Amino acid sequence: MPRTKQFDEAAVLTKAMHLFWEKGYHATSVSDLVQALGINRASLYDTFGDKQQLFERAFTEYRAINRQRIQAVFNQHKSVRAGLEALLLGSLEAELSTEQPRGCFAVNLSTQVSPKDDRLTKLLFENQRFFEQVFADYLQKGVKQGELSPTKDLQELASYLYTLYAGTKVIARTHPDPISLGGIVQTGLHVLEK
Amino acid sequence: MPRTKQFDEAAVLTKAMHLFWEKGYHATSVSDLVQALGINRASLYDTFGDKQQLFERAFTEYRAINRQRIQAVFNQHKSVRAGLEALLLGSLEAELSTEQPRGCFAVNLSTQVSPKDDRLTKLLFENQRFFEQVFADYLQKGVKQGELSPTKDLQELASYLYTLYAGTKVIARTHPDPISLGGIVQTGLHVLEK
DNA sequence: ACCATTCTGGAACGATTGGTCAAAAACGAC
DNA sequence: GTCGTTTTTGACCAATCGTTCCAGAATGGT
Numbered sequence: 001m002p003r004t005k006q007f008d009e010a011a012v013l014t015k016a017m018h019l020f021w022e023k024g025y026h027a028t029s030v031s032d033l034v035q036a037l038g039i040n041r042a043s044l045y046d047t048f049g050d051k052q053q054l055f056e057r058a059f060t061e062y063r064a065i066n067r068q069r070i071q072a073v074f075n076q077h078k079s080v081r082a083g084l085e086a087l088l089l090g091s092l093e094a095e096l097s098t099e100q101p102r103g104c105f106a107v108n109l110s111t112q113v114s115p116k117d118d119r120l121t122k123l124l125f126e127n128q129r130f131f132e133q134v135f136a137d138y139l140q141k142g143v144k145q146g147e148l149s150p151t152k153d154l155q156e157l158a159s160y161l162y163t164l165y166a167g168t169k170v171i172a173r174t175h176p177d178p179i180s181l182g183g184i185v186q187t188g189l190h191v192l193e194k
Numbered sequence: 195m196p197r198t199k200q201f202d203e204a205a206v207l208t209k210a211m212h213l214f215w216e217k218g219y220h221a222t223s224v225s226d227l228v229q230a231l232g233i234n235r236a237s238l239y240d241t242f243g244d245k246q247q248l249f250e251r252a253f254t255e256y257r258a259i260n261r262q263r264i265q266a267v268f269n270q271h272k273s274v275r276a277g278l279e280a281l282l283l284g285s286l287e288a289e290l291s292t293e294q295p296r297g298c299f300a301v302n303l304s305t306q307v308s309p310k311d312d313r314l315t316k317l318l319f320e321n322q323r324f325f326e327q328v329f330a331d332y333l334q335k336g337v338k339q340g341e342l343s344p345t346k347d348l349q350e351l352a353s354y355l356y357t358l359y360a361g362t363k364v365i366a367r368t369h370p371d372p373i374s375l376g377g378i379v380q381t382g383l384h385v386l387e388k
Numbered sequence: 389a390c391c392a393t394t395c396t397g398g399a400a401c402g403a404t405t406g407g408t409c410a411a412a413a414a415c416g417a418c
Numbered sequence: 419g420t421c422g423t424t425t426t427t428g429a430c431c432a433a434t435c436g437t438t439c440c441a442g443a444a445t446g447g448t
Binding site for chain 1 (some may be wrong): 354
């Protein structure tokens, strides 16, 4: 009966994601959001509830996008080593583009959330475990292909790769130098060798 | 003529450091500080200027302490590999103690500071470069001892080690599991092998 | 044309933010 | 003790925070 939605909710959510991603939760005010999203203050509260809920939806959105992106990169490469390189180096190129905030939303959040905040801490840990599993599955493919030695502890290797990923994301925020980061990735991936 | 200082400025600064370290800049209010430091609001402003200056002094304090700690660990171990293990694993034990905030103040700050904040970004990059140099010097010692192959690019290795350090500090914040982290460190240090 | 509903602009809410000020209390020198 | 200086104190400031509300403009279905 009534009128249709005026604004694209998904597009607005993406804008919110970028803001929170770049500035973090506390440094992003509702006024900042209203201005950046281009919708009215009341519409924001009507659509998303409150700041906290908007933040969580934005983060959830990020997780979905990031998951999709990583799996796409993996599927594009037959060689596991090449896939991991592409993931770590390809996302580094993204750091240099101005359209996207630097670093990884989830990694940023890990250092911003209080360890006492059980809800978000748990969410972050689940996120970490999920990506470790994605890494582990991908490594398993490498073993089957004969690219990786079957004697390796894949779970441990996967945890290590996530740590390496997080580390590169941290230093990419303050100094996204492709040359330096490229060397780091090459060094870090030496552990894949038999 | 005047009177002597009423409170221990260094001790107060340490408390401020812990607060900022744990909660970050924006999430720490001046009221939080006043309560935690045990001094009056006006005394805080009289002694440290404003919130920003207090934060920078607290971070500077952290850098000094952390630098001292790292160099002390290195000096305690003849083997470079053992020294690096002790640094990465030893500080992990610190994560479990409740007296100290989790993670690394500098790493946390890297993901919290806006890349547009030239002042702090530069400070963080200097901090990174400094530790990379400490790592490189230590690795050099390993080469002289015959522990490391002289063919290695020590600067690149040092950058990698800082990245590994940062990564472990990130995941230590949400899930400081010594077993998992121990495995990650062992895996990450395989790159030291000739 | 009308109604239902959604969005807009703005004002206003109490709470909290970072920061200030004048007065009082605490001290060292004499 | 008394004076002079400085720290400490608690009240206080304007600004901003997240949030709510409402009257009117805008729009789609019937």
